Amino acid sequence: MGVVNEADLEWTELEHDEMNVRRKQLGEQTDGEQLGCSLYELPAGHESWPYHYHTANEEAMYVLAGTGTLRLADETYPLTDGDYVSFPADETGGHKVINDSETPLRYLVVSTMNDPDVTVYPDSEKLGVFVGAPPGGRDDRSLHGYYPIDGDVDYWDGE
Numbered sequence: 001m002g003v004v005n006e007a008d009l010e011w012t013e014l015e016h017d018e019m020n021v022r023r024k025q026l027g028e029q030t031d032g033e034q035l036g037c038s039l040y041e042l043p044a045g046h047e048s049w050p051y052h053y054h055t056a057n058e059e060a061m062y063v064l065a066g067t068g069t070l071r072l073a074d075e076t077y078p079l080t081d082g083d084y085v086s087f088p089a090d091e092t093g094g095h096k097v098i099n100d101s102e103t104p105l106r107y108l109v110v111s112t113m114n115d116p117d118v119t120v121y122p123d124s125e126k127l128g129v130f131v132g133a134p135p136g137g138r139d140d141r142s143l144h145g146y147y148p149i150d151g152d153v154d155y156w157d158g159e
Contacts, residue, residue, distance in 0.1 A: 002030035006039055020046040027113075036113045040097075042068065042105040048097035050124065056117040057135065059087040059109055061097070066105035071096040079105070089114075094122065116143075125149045 004026060011022040020043055027037035042048055051071060061070075063083040070077045070085065072095055079097070087093035089112075099105040117135055119128040127149055132141035 002032075004029040011041070018047045019049065021048055026108075027110075034113050036109075036111045038109050039064075040107050040109060042066075042097060042099040042107075044099055044102050044104060046099055050121055051094060051096040052119050052121045053087065053091055053094040054089050054111075054117055054119050054135065056089055056114040057112045058089045059093065059095075059111040061085050061087070061095075062108045062110075064106040064108065066099070066103050067101045068097060068099040068105040071098065079107075091120070091122075094120075120149070 006024050006026060009024045009026070009029065011024060014021050014023060022041040022043075024039040025036070026039055027035060040048065061084070063079050063081050065081050067081075068079045070079050072085075073092075076098075085095075087095050097105070097107070115133060116129070116131040119130070119135055121127065125148060126146050128135070128146045129143060130141060131143035
């Protein structure tokens with residue numbers, strides 16, 4: 001079994017518009033295959049991933065330090081150190097983290113690493129397909145892309 005200390009890992013920075021997070025993928029550095037874990041640091045005034053939910057992977061979040069806001073569906077909840085929340089693998093698990101405080105927000109996210117997975121982004125009306133490696137995994141994927149939710153085609157189209 002692998003042991004890793006987060007202090008020995010470099011941060012990966014992910015930034016796009018209001019989304020700005022730093023991440024250390026702890027689970028990837030050990031021998032676990034079916035459980036992922038990442039340490040996140042969300043700077044003051046920034047947001048995490050866009051509002052989304054997974055259809056195959058359950059996630060959980062534990063707040064280590066700082067305060068912020070958690071969006072679940074159309075409601076928001078205050079976050080503070082010691083808070084724990086789970087996100088089921090369906091639309092009831094939709095979530096987004098917002099740091100509306102003056103200090104960084106640090107938290108752990110643990111997830112199952114099931115493959116394949118479809119991630120749904122209701123606000124932008126799209127979905128992501130991940131085959132060959134789950135979201136957060138770094139293995140090569142045989143299929144990966146983002147598509148409009150309403151892009152449904154008939155089974156027999158293009159036969």
